[in-house]
Amino acid sequence: MEGGSEAARVGKQMEELGIIENGSVWLEDGIIHAVGRDEELAATYQHRMAEAEIINASGKLVTPGLVDPHTHLVHAGTRENEFNMRLQGATYMEIMNNGGGIHATTTATRQADHAALFAQSKKRLDQFLLHGVTTVEAKSGYGLTLEHELKQLEVAKQLHEQHPVDIVSTFMGAHAVPRDYKENPDQFVQLVIDEMIPEVARRGLAEFNDVFCERGVFTPEQSRRILEAGMKHGLLPKIHADEIEPYEGAELAAQIGAVSADHLLRASDTGIKRMAEAGVIAVLLPGTAFFLMAESANGRKMIDAGVAVAISTDCNPGSSPTVSMPLIMNLGCLKMGMTPAEVLTAATINAAHAIRRGREIGSIERGKKADVTIFDVPNYMVLQYRYGVNHVQTVIKSGVKVVDGGRLV
Ligand code: NIG
Ligand code: FE
Secondary structure (H helix, E strand, C coil): CCCCCCCCCCHHHHHCCCCCCCEEEEEECCEEEEEEEHHHHHHHHHHHHHHCCCCCCCCCEEEECEEECCCCCCCCCCCHHHHHHHHCCCCHHHHHHCCCCHHHHHHHHHHCCHHHHHHHHHHHHHHHHHCCEEEEEEECCCCCCHHHHHHHHHHHHHHHHHCCCEEEEEEEEECCCCHHHCCCHHHHHHHHHHHHHHHHHHCCCCCEEEEEECCCCECHHHHHHHHHHHHHCCCEEEEEECCCCCCCHHHHHHHHCCCEEEECCCCCHHHHHHHHHHCCEEEECHHHHHHCCCCCCCHHHHHHCCCCEEECCCCECCCECCCCHHHHHHHHHHHHCCCHHHHHHHCCHHHHHHCCCCCCCCCCCCCCECCEEEECCCCHHHHHHCCCCCCEEEEEECCEEEEECCEEC
C-alpha cells in the first residue's frame, strides 16, 4: 500500500490501496527507504543484502502500522457493573446523569497516582501494539480539574517517550460537567477556558482540544467557546458530535474548521454535507455503537457525500472497552456499509490525517516512518472476513521489530 499523503482520501480514492503483489520494503534508520516489487528491490539492494535482516512475509499481508485516531487510553478502573445495568435496560446517559459513567471513571482516575495510571494504561497500549497499532491518539477528560487533567496528559507523555507506540495527545477537559458544577455548568466552561486550556498549552502537553457536545453535557454554544479558546492557544479542534442525539455537532465542526468530528451516529444530512465542504474528517467509532447497542454511523453515506472517513476504537471504559482495530475494521464493513478496502484506508492514511500525521505515517511510502504490520492472512479481505481473531504476526515500529510471532519482543 503506498501513495497519496497530501490530504485525506475521499470518495473513490478510499478504495485505492495501491497494492503491490510480491512486493518488498527496505527499512533503514527508522525510515522507509524503498518500496516496490521484489525483483526491483533485490536489484537495488543486492550489495547490502548480507548486512540486512530479511523478514520473510511470503503469503502474508503487509500494511502500514495501523493508526487509532480517537482513544481515552489513560484512565483508571473498569465499568462492567454499568455494562450489566445497560443489558437490563438502563441507558448510557441515565447512568451518567446518576453519577456513574464518565463521573465514575473520573473518581477512579483522580484517586490513581501517576504510577498506577501509567501501569494500567501501559497494559492497554501493549495490547494495541499486539493488534497491529503503531500510533494512538489519547485524550484526557477523566480528571476534570487542572491537577488531574495534567496528570493524565503527563502519563500520556511518559508513555509516548517510553513505549514503542507513538501517542498524540488531546486535551478534553470538557468531557463532562463535574458533579460539583452541576448547577452552574457555565462556571466550569469558564474554568476550562481561563485556566485549563492556557496551562495545558503552556506546558505543551496537547496538540488537540476536544469537547463532548451532547444534550445534557455541553451545548453547541459552550462547545464552540471551548474550541475557539483552544484555537487561540494553538490547540486544534476536535469534537465528539451527534453521538446520542442529533445536536448539530457536525455543523459546528464544519463552521469552526475542526480537524475531525467524531462519532456522528445521529449527524444530519446538512451536517454531513457541510463537513464534506469544509474538509472535516469523520472519525467513526462502530465499536461504540455496537457496545451501546445503537445504530452505527452511516459511513457509506458519508463517503458517498465526499467526506473523508477514518475509524477508531474509541477505547474507553464505558462505551467501548476494546483495543482491537481489526475488530473495528470488521464492524466498519458489517455495520457501516464500507468495503474492506475503504476500512483499511480509514484505519491507516485517513486515521493519520485525522491526527495531522498524514505526511509521516499511515502509508508505506518512501520517506515515511518505518511503521509496518504483517498479518498472517493471504490478502486484505481475509483480514476482515476472518473476524474476531488476532492475525498480527509481526509489528515493526520506527524500524524496530517490536512484535514477533504475535508476541511482544
Ligand atoms: O467517546 N462520549 C463521550 N466519551 C466517550 C465515553 C467515555 C466514557 O463513557 O467513559 C465516548 O464514547
Ligand atoms: Fe470518545
